[in-house]
Amino acid sequence: xxxxxxxxxxxxxxxxxxxxxxxxxxxxxxxxxxxxxxxxxxxxxxxxxxxxxxxxxxxxxxxxxxxxxxxxxxxxxxxxxxxxxxxxxxxxxxxxxxxxxxxxxxxxxxxxxxxxxxxxxxxxxxxxxxxxxxxxxxxxxxxxxxxxxxxxxxxxxxxxxxxxxxxxxxxxxxxxxxxxxxxxxxxxxxxxxxxxxxxxxxxxxxxxxxxxxxxxxxxxxxxxxxxxxxxxxxxxxxxxxxx
Numbered sequence: 152x153x154x155x156x157x158x159x160x161x162x163x164x165x166x167x168x169x170x171x172x173x174x175x176x177x178x179x180x181x182x183x184x185x186x187x188x189x190x191x192x193x194x195x196x197x198x199x200x201x202x203x204x205x206x207x208x209x210x211x212x213x214x215x216x217x218x219x220x221x222x223x224x225x226x227x228x229x230x231x232x233x234x235x236x237x238x239x240x241x242x243x244x245x246x247x248x249x250x251x252x253x254x255x256x257x258x259x260x261x262x263x264x265x266x267x268x269x270x271x272x273x274x275x276x277x278x279x280x281x282x283x284x285x286x287x288x289x290x291x292x293x294x295x296x297x298x299x300x301x302x303x304x305x306x307x308x309x310x311x312x313x314x315x316x317x318x319x320x321x322x323x324x325x326x327x328x329x330x331x332x333x334x335x336x337x338x339x340x341x342x343x344x345x346x347x348x349x350x351x352x353x354x355x356x357x358x359x360x361x362x363x364x365x366x367x368x369x370x371x372x373x374x375x376x377x378x379x380x381x382x383x384x385x386x387x388x389x390x391x392x393x394x
Contacts, residue, residue: 153166153167154357177348178363201264202266213270243262273311323371345361
């Protein structure tokens, strides 16, 4: 839409003409949108992979091992889900700054490496496996890590896909944490970059450019969710019901 259409008091669901593309031209010519999207992809992809590894290892421990305090540790993990992430954001920032991780990919990703919800989902899925399966694997000479990597994880791909996709979309769309731990344009993520179009060198590009940028960076996450929607739903059901 042209600025006059956007700012009018009348409701316009569709533009009067689809030939006006100046808003998108502003996004692609006045911002490093592809660099910002690359930063978002790196942060979302790597943190999602790490989350899968850590969540699955924790779930494997809670499911197949017996040790003192296991039940208490699991309750603590589940209980941490009721703590809002915003409560910890100040302390997380100070810790990240003290470690020298400001303006780094690691600093942007570190708070997304662990998810209690993902641990819970994968633990519930692993509980559907019979203990005799692991016992038989141990008798045949298959160690714990080999059982985890060769048998357990490949047969849990629907849940693994669910954890990865939900983590990827959630991290891709995050705004506040990358804004706090970055202060140079080269490390900005796509969500943070949208706000840069509000004021740039003292001039405002208007709401049209901001909305065009929002649509541009929304497309990848929407496509991923639509393509893998059935896997997400199937994985959530598999991870919430004990067979």
